[in-house]
Amino acid sequence: MFDVPLNKLVPEYIKKFEAYIPSRPDPELMRLYKVDHLWRLNNNENPLGPPEGSARVIAEFPPKRASIYPSGDSWYLRVKLAEKFDLDPDQIVFGNGANEAIAFVIKAFCQEGDNIITADKTFAVYEWVAAFSGFEARLVPLKDFGFDDEGMLGRIDERTKILFVCNPNNPTGTYWDEARLRRFLDRVAGRQIVVVDEAYCEFVEADDYPDAMKLLKEYPNLVTFRTFSKMYGLAGLRIGYLAGSRDVVDVIRRTCIVYSVNGLAQEAALAAIGDDDHVVRTRRHVNAEKAYLLEELANLGVETHAGEGCYVMARLPVSDTLVYRQLMAKGVMIRTMTGFRFPNWIRVSIGVHEAMEDFVRGLGETLSDREATL
Amino acid sequence: MQDRKADIVLSVGTDMKFLPLVLSFTESSSRIFGLEDRDALKLTLASEEMFAYLCGMTGEARPVTLTMKNGFYYALLRFAFDNIDFDPRAFNLTANVSPDEEGLGEMGLLIASRSVDRMSIFHDPLEGTGIYLIKEKTYPEVEPWKSEEAPDGEGLSYGPPDVEDLKMFVRSIAGRYDPFVYPQDLRYPGKVVDMVASGEYGVLTATDRKGRMAGGMTWRSTGTSTIECYGPYVFVEKGRQDVGEGLVAALISTVARSEAICLMNRYPTAELPPGYFEKLGTIDFVLKGERRPWDFLFRELKEDPGCRVYAHAGMEDFLKTRYKRHFLAREIVPVKYEGERQNPHSVFGARFQHSQNLVVLSPLWDGADARENLARHIEVLKAEGIANILFRIDLGHGWHARLYPVIEANGFVPSIVIPYQGKADWLFFTLRD
Numbered sequence: 001m002f003d004v005p006l007n008k009l010v011p012e013y014i015k016k017f018e019a020y021i022p023s024r025p026d027p028e029l030m031r032l033y034k035v036d037h038l039w040r041l042n043n044n045e046n047p048l049g050p051p052e053g054s055a056r057v058i059a060e061f062p063p064k065r066a067s068i069y070p071s072g073d074s075w076y077l078r079v080k081l082a083e084k085f086d087l088d089p090d091q092i093v094f095g096n097g098a099n100e101a102i103a104f105v106i107k108a109f110c111q112e113g114d115n116i117i118t119a120d121k122t123f124a125v126y127e128w129v130a131a132f133s134g135f136e137a138r139l140v141p142l143k144d145f146g147f148d149d150e151g152m153l154g155r156i157d158e159r160t161k162i163l164f165v166c167n168p169n170n171p172t173g174t175y176w177d178e179a180r181l182r183r184f185l186d187r188v189a190g191r192q193i194v195v196v197d198e199a200y201c202e203f204v205e206a207d208d209y210p211d212a213m214k215l216l217k218e219y220p221n222l223v224t225f226r227t228f229s230k231m232y233g234l235a236g237l238r239i240g241y242l243a244g245s246r247d248v249v250d251v252i253r254r255t256c257i258v259y260s261v262n263g264l265a266q267e268a269a270l271a272a273i274g275d276d277d278h279v280v281r282t283r284r285h286v287n288a289e290k291a292y293l294l295e296e297l298a299n300l301g302v303e304t305h306a307g308e309g310c311y312v313m314a315r316l317p318v319s320d321t322l323v324y325r326q327l328m329a330k331g332v333m334i335r336t337m338t339g340f341r342f343p344n345w346i347r348v349s350i351g352v353h354e355a356m357e358d359f360v361r362g363l364g365e366t367l368s369d370r371e372a373t374l
Numbered sequence: 375m376q377d378r379k380a381d382i383v384l385s386v387g388t389d390m391k392f393l394p395l396v397l398s399f400t401e402s403s404s405r406i407f408g409l410e411d412r413d414a415l416k417l418t419l420a421s422e423e424m425f426a427y428l429c430g431m432t433g434e435a436r437p438v439t440l441t442m443k444n445g446f447y448y449a450l451l452r453f454a455f456d457n458i459d460f461d462p463r464a465f466n467l468t469a470n471v472s473p474d475e476e477g478l479g480e481m482g483l484l485i486a487s488r489s490v491d492r493m494s495i496f497h498d499p500l501e502g503t504g505i506y507l508i509k510e511k512t513y514p515e516v517e518p519w520k521s522e523e524a525p526d527g528e529g530l531s532y533g534p535p536d537v538e539d540l541k542m543f544v545r546s547i548a549g550r551y552d553p554f555v556y557p558q559d560l561r562y563p564g565k566v567v568d569m570v571a572s573g574e575y576g577v578l579t580a581t582d583r584k585g586r587m588a589g590g591m592t593w594r595s596t597g598t599s600t601i602e603c604y605g606p607y608v609f610v611e612k613g614r615q616d617v618g619e620g621l622v623a624a625l626i627s628t629v630a631r632s633e634a635i636c637l638m639n640r641y642p643t644a645e646l647p648p649g650y651f652e653k654l655g656t657i658d659f660v661l662k663g664e665r666r667p668w669d670f671l672f673r674e675l676k677e678d679p680g681c682r683v684y685a686h687a688g689m690e691d692f693l694k695t696r697y698k699r700h701f702l703a704r705e706i707v708p709v710k711y712e713g714e715r716q717n718p719h720s721v722f723g724a725r726f727q728h729s730q731n732l733v734v735l736s737p738l739w740d741g742a743d744a745r746e747n748l749a750r751h752i753e754v755l756k757a758e759g760i761a762n763i764l765f766r767i768d769l770g771h772g773w774h775a776r777l778y779p780v781i782e783a784n785g786f787v788p789s790i791v792i793p794y795q796g797k798a799d800w801l802f803f804t805l806r807d
């Protein structure tokens with residue numbers, strides 16, 4: 001057998017990089033943690049599932065269709081969304097989740113020596129993809145839990161290619177209002193690409209929350225991300241997209257992988273577009289459960305932080321990674337926030353009411369049993 | 375970051391006719407990397423011992439690669455074989471010695487270990503098999519410093535210090551803390567500067583509004599899965615937990631997205647805030663003739679995915695208790711030796727850390743003579759004056775766990791489990807008194 005000379009084959013920046021280890025499948029976790037159920041409160045999934053129309057498409061998907069290649073560029077979806085947002089279909093590119101769109105944009109604009117700018121405490125994938133590809137990720141500390149526009153502008157240099165703004169921010173739920181986003185875009189003045197990740201935009205009800213789709217006409221360097229994973233409950237099918245000006249999107253399309261979005265995902269997403277009922281029901285659910293959760297956490301004496309989005313942050317008097325293990329043993333999976341650079345905080349996704357109750361009860365028990373800690 | 379291109383490499387056969395080449399290679403490259411005469415000479419001496427020893431052990435000449443690495447505060451000399459097509463017993467500390475002939479002191483590996491600061495025997499698919507020797511540079515000792523007026527610790531910001539602040543940080547630690555709560559490396563400001571430059575160590579300080587240093591923490595990565603940190607060291611008035619907490623939170627945030635899964639704190643201070651670390655256990659170390667309990671504090675940086683570990687019946691109760699105490703989800707798979715054919719000879723790795731008078735032994739090859747071989751290792755190390763001998767196994771390897779009766783028969787008891795250090799958790803054994 002040959003010895004693979006990995007030491008020589010692997011570039012230095014890959015050696016330094018750590019592979020993302022997704023959590024094990026639920027049945028594996030349940031077996032290891034010896035529980036007979038598991039509430040998934042770690043990935044901001046929609047507890048109500050997909051909209052009815054999508055559910056029907058999925059249930060009725062003809063197995064034979066699985067043998068046919070899908071549209072390579074999500075044609076019908078782009079046409080329908082273009083109509084909805086008053087864009088040209090060519091202003092839209094689909095990906096295998098918005099995560100893939102992040103990689104498309106970075107690949108399209110960055111070369112050796114370039115950098116991207118984002119916040120230190122935000123969705124990790126911007127930073128990961130940049131680092132993984134050998135580019136510098138400049139991280140600007142959050143200010144009062146929100147993206148710091150001045151701080152980001154101050155870090156721009158001639159090698160800066162992209163600024164990533166998560167609006168509303170995962171995990172803090174803060175957002176820039178329209179005036180602030182416009183000010184930021186005016187200051188960048190088209191010199192760099194500005195990505196506004198709107199993965200959670202459908203959860204925001206505030207009037208001053210900007211719709212990046214509407215700003216595309218004025219700011220040709222603006223790119224926005226959307227996903228069907230959150231509000232539309234299709235996370236398991238992996239489908240998301242980006243939109244921007246024709247010229248910019250024409251460049252991004254060169255790096256994108258055709259056929260990366262499967263046919264079932266495309267059809268289910270198509271059926272989800274425009275289901276306002278689903279959005280209203282989800283919002284109602286999230287608002288009610290968020291209020292319940294915040295009240296119960298306050299009763300436990302736990303500091304919380306919550307804004308927009310279907311998640312709540314809580315600061316614990318013990319290690320978040322320890323509490324993760326303790327809650328797993330009670331059938332509740334939350335997100336530890338050490339990886340978000342919020343040590344000893346956890347993020348809890350809004351789930352069904354029973355899950356919220358189990359979480360609150362489990363956390364209460366955990367906090368009163370702190371023997372193992374220092 | 376350390377420049378990997380700076381490695382200097384020599385490939386030769388294990389034949390004594392190459393000895394002069396090996397010696398001049400070691401001597402000139404260690405000088406190039408900044409070792410002073412005395413230190414360069416010691417490393418050269420060690421390389422001579424090592425090379426002569428390997429020539430003796432391999433019989434006919436085998437290709438061996440010597441790599442000199444610049445660690446900034448040390449030079450590392452590695453002897454590596456791509457594949458071992460000779461008797462691996464050579465890599466035992468105790469090899470080639472019969473106590474009644476030459477005496478315990480005449481073993482090549484042992485002699486080599488004496489003139490360096492660290493030595494380790496390795497065997498791994500990426501690195502190959504071999505031995506590395508580390509000789510550290512000599513630096514002037516710290517002049518302790520304590521400011522007249524302590525900073526008030528208001529409006530703190532955290533970040534890496536520049537070189538002068540880094541030295542001031544080191545001097546302030548010496549001025550305010552008992553030497554047992556910081557690693558000995560921190561007694562040498564110049565060394566700390568080089569340690570940070572090497573990329574192996576990190577330092578973070580807290581600065582108040584007026585630019586005065588209110589404290590700091592240091593850390594280093596030990597392998598890919600663990601970061602070890604020290605402190606927090608706080609220079610404001612006593613009783614200011616908030617500065618300690620700010621430092622710990624800033625440190626964790628700095629390393630949170632690194633490769634590491636665990637953060638250990640080997641030198642906690644009174645300013646360590648509660649709630650950030652879990653206590654894995656305590657090991658009694660003998661340092662400078664004094665017995666000192668050493669707490670092992672840890673926290674995970676990632677969500678624990680659970681894993682499978684192998685355990686011999688003799689250590690199962692210990693593991694179950696520990697896993698329960700720390701809420702670690704582990705599937706314990708029982709293993710034991712059941713008369714199957716074995717290689718005749720075992721090999722144990724030894725990692726010397728002279729500053730702590732410490733040797734960590736670990737299994738490298740399984741073999742029928744493991745029990746006697748381990749006994750001889752302990753005998754040799756005790757004769758060498760090593761006061762702290764630990765034995766470490768990786769619970770992800772069934773054959774490690776199967777060695778339990780051998781380990782136990784040599785007077786070791788299970789002591790501490792550290793999650794995810796290798797293929798699975800590491801289990802450390804200490805010698806029964």
Ligand SMILES: Cc1ncc(COP(=O)(O)O)c(C=O)c1O
Nearest residue numbers: 097098099123170199227229240
């Ligand atoms: C802010 C943000 N952007 C993008 C994504 C990725 O979404 P997708 O599932 O479409 O890849 C997520 C998912 O967690 C997110 O939180």
